[in-house]
Amino acid sequence: MQTRVGKRHRRVCAALAVAGVLAGSALTGAPPASADPVAVRVAPGVTYTEFDIPAAKGTAHAHVVTVDLRDPHLRVGLLHPGAVGARATVSSMADASGAVAGVNGDFFNITETQHPGVAVTGAAVGPAVADGHTLKAAVPDGQRFGPALPPGTSTRDVLGVGVDRRARLDSLALDGSVRTRDDEVALGGLNQYALPVGSVGAFTADWGQVSRVRATCGTDTQRAAPCSTDTYEVTVRHGRVVASADTPGSGPIAADSTVLVGREAGAQWLRKLSAGDPVRVTHRLVAAGSRIPYGFAVGGYPVLRDGAPLPGLDAKTSAVRTAAGIADDGRTLILLALDGAPAHRTGLSIAEVADTMRSLGSTDAFSLDGGGSSTLVTREPGAATVTVRNHPTDPPERAVANGIGVYSRP
Numbered sequence: 001m002q003t004r005v006g007k008r009h010r011r012v013c014a015a016l017a018v019a020g021v022l023a024g025s026a027l028t029g030a031p032p033a034s035a036d037p038v039a040v041r042v043a044p045g046v047t048y049t050e051f052d053i054p055a056a057k058g059t060a061h062a063h064v065v066t067v068d069l070r071d072p073h074l075r076v077g078l079l080h081p082g083a084v085g086a087r088a089t090v091s092s093m094a095d096a097s098g099a100v101a102g103v104n105g106d107f108f109n110i111t112e113t114q115h116p117g118v119a120v121t122g123a124a125v126g127p128a129v130a131d132g133h134t135l136k137a138a139v140p141d142g143q144r145f146g147p148a149l150p151p152g153t154s155t156r157d158v159l160g161v162g163v164d165r166r167a168r169l170d171s172l173a174l175d176g177s178v179r180t181r182d183d184e185v186a187l188g189g190l191n192q193y194a195l196p197v198g199s200v201g202a203f204t205a206d207w208g209q210v211s212r213v214r215a216t217c218g219t220d221t222q223r224a225a226p227c228s229t230d231t232y233e234v235t236v237r238h239g240r241v242v243a244s245a246d247t248p249g250s251g252p253i254a255a256d257s258t259v260l261v262g263r264e265a266g267a268q269w270l271r272k273l274s275a276g277d278p279v280r281v282t283h284r285l286v287a288a289g290s291r292i293p294y295g296f297a298v299g300g301y302p303v304l305r306d307g308a309p310l311p312g313l314d315a316k317t318s319a320v321r322t323a324a325g326i327a328d329d330g331r332t333l334i335l336l337a338l339d340g341a342p343a344h345r346t347g348l349s350i351a352e353v354a355d356t357m358r359s360l361g362s363t364d365a366f367s368l369d370g371g372g373s374s375t376l377v378t379r380e381p382g383a384a385t386v387t388v389r390n391h392p393t394d395p396p397e398r399a400v401a402n403g404i405g406v407y408s409r410p
Contacts, residue, residue, distance in 0.1 A: 042378045043100045043408035045071035048389065053356060057318040058346040061339035063376045063390045064360065065101045067406050069165050069331050076161045076333060077296050078130040079105065079403035083208025084191045087122035087399035090375040094386045099405035101378045102386070103322050103335045106299035107146035107369045108401035109193040109214065114224035119211040119250070123193040124401040126155050126299015127172040127285055132163070134285050135206050136191035137174035138299065142221035143194035146369065147350070151312040153301045159324050159366040159404075160297035162290060166330030169302050169364050170290055176202065176283030178260060185269050189215065190283050196220055197228075198265035202281050205255045212248035216263040232267035234260045234279075241277045244270075298404060300324075303354040304365035315351035320344075320393055321370040323353050324404060325362025334360050335404060337376035340393030372398045 039047040045068035053060045067074060079102050081088035087108070094102045106124040125144045128135040138155040149155075156171045176187030178200055188199025195201040195215045203212055217227035235243040237257040248261045258281050262270040273279065287294070303310055303323070325334035336357065338347050348356065350367060357365035372394035377386040392398060 039066070040378075041381075043074070043381070045074050046101055046406055046408060048101070048378045050389070053348065055318065055346070055348050055352050059344060060346070060348050061341070061344040061390075062356065063337050063339065065103070065335040065376065065378060065406065067101075067333040067335070069161070069167060069333060073409050075295075075407050076167070077405050077407060078128060078135075078298060079405040080128065080130055080135070080401070084123050084128070084136050084206050085121040085193070085208040085210035087401055089397040089399050090403050091377050091386050091388055091397060093403060094377050094379070094405055097405055098407060099379070099386070100408045101335070101406040102376070102403050103324070103337050103368065104373045104375045104400045105368055105402040105404055107144060110145055112214065115214070115217050115227055118214050118217055118227065121193040121210050121214050122399070122401055123191070124299055127158050127297055128299065128402060129160065129172075129285070129294045129297035132293065132295045134190070134283070137189060137283075137285060138172070139189075139192050139194040140196050140220040143218050143223045145223075147314065147317070149301055150303070150310050150350070152310065155299065157301050157366075158297040158299055159326075160294040161333070162292035163295050164292050167326045167333045168290060168330055169305065169326070169366060170294075170297070171288040172285040172297060173288065174283060175286045176281070178202075179280040180273065180277060183269075183272070185266070187281070187283055188266065194218055194223070195261065195263055195266070197263065200260055200262045200266040200270060202283060203253060203259040203261060205253045205257075207253060209250060209252050211250035212259065212261050215261050216248060228263040230264050230267050232262045232270045234270045234273055236260060236279045236281060239278055239280060241273050241275050241279055243275070244273070298368070298402060300366045300368045302364065303350055303367050304357055304362060307358065307363045309351060309354035309358070313349075313351040313354055315349050318346050318349050318352075319370050320347040320374045321350070321353050322368040322374045322376075323357055323365055324368060325357040325360060325365040327361040327363060332361070334362055335376065335406075336360070337374045337390050338370070339390045340372070340374060341391035345393060369400065373400050375400070
């Protein structure tokens, strides 16, 4: 079933056409874009559109899903593979969770060429919240994977949807502690592939089975710095120390347990603990901009705020990109992924992404992982599985840390 785009989108598309932004598609198997693109109805309140964008380094092809968060039958959630330290394709995560549409999410620990022998965790860079449950906090800025952050942004930045069903940009910082009978230390990390130097981090069942050694490698400013030689790990079960080790381990963590990993000063603090000692671990994510709890949040970085591109956005480096935009005072979510087919692989610069999202009606926009990770899927009405709408640069699909899923109930 196809319907013409709504009035707001018709105005946007017409404006783009006048500016020469929409052009005929060169994609094999893709319908040609026109001055009045046709939006395919994915589900009530969810539409899919595609169009060309002539850019500084060649024509890009955009795939866009628009979500009306006013519809009470719709919700947006985190696509994830069931563990923080794991990866899966967007299509498999969408199919497993019943999503009708989705895109890839945060940047992630994709390689460890600087640390031979250290397991790649696949864990995301920034905070992640799924169904109101905190999965992880953000790694130090210097430990992130992906392009350089724009000035004034950090790994703590998120795009989220609150329990009020409004999308917003925010920043989520970890607030936690480890307490014993006689002492207390601030918690430096939660299910993170990189811990701040000198800190203690907590790992829960949400982490998965992958090795925790990577958490003690690099520094707060240099991801490639050597792994720490001063580490210690303590397992706490039902509030008491039950095991310890000099080197972070691997394997599943029981639901009633927390593994504490320390490096440098954090390792020295953990060494004071003995089997049977009582330990209390607390943690939460604190939002900088809203008191409304988040049902969903994913990491990345902002490129557009209050209708204005952030200062210092890169206007030279073009690539295949994924982004999310917020319109209508948080009531509309716009998901965009560029096509990775050879004819369009030059893509857009981050500055061009901000301009594109603003042209689509976004007042705020957020950059997600791009390149080989960029994937957008939709599920046709009545279909059992989703269809990948763009052409990933790493065909058929790259396994990623997480994504944004759109869900529709009858």
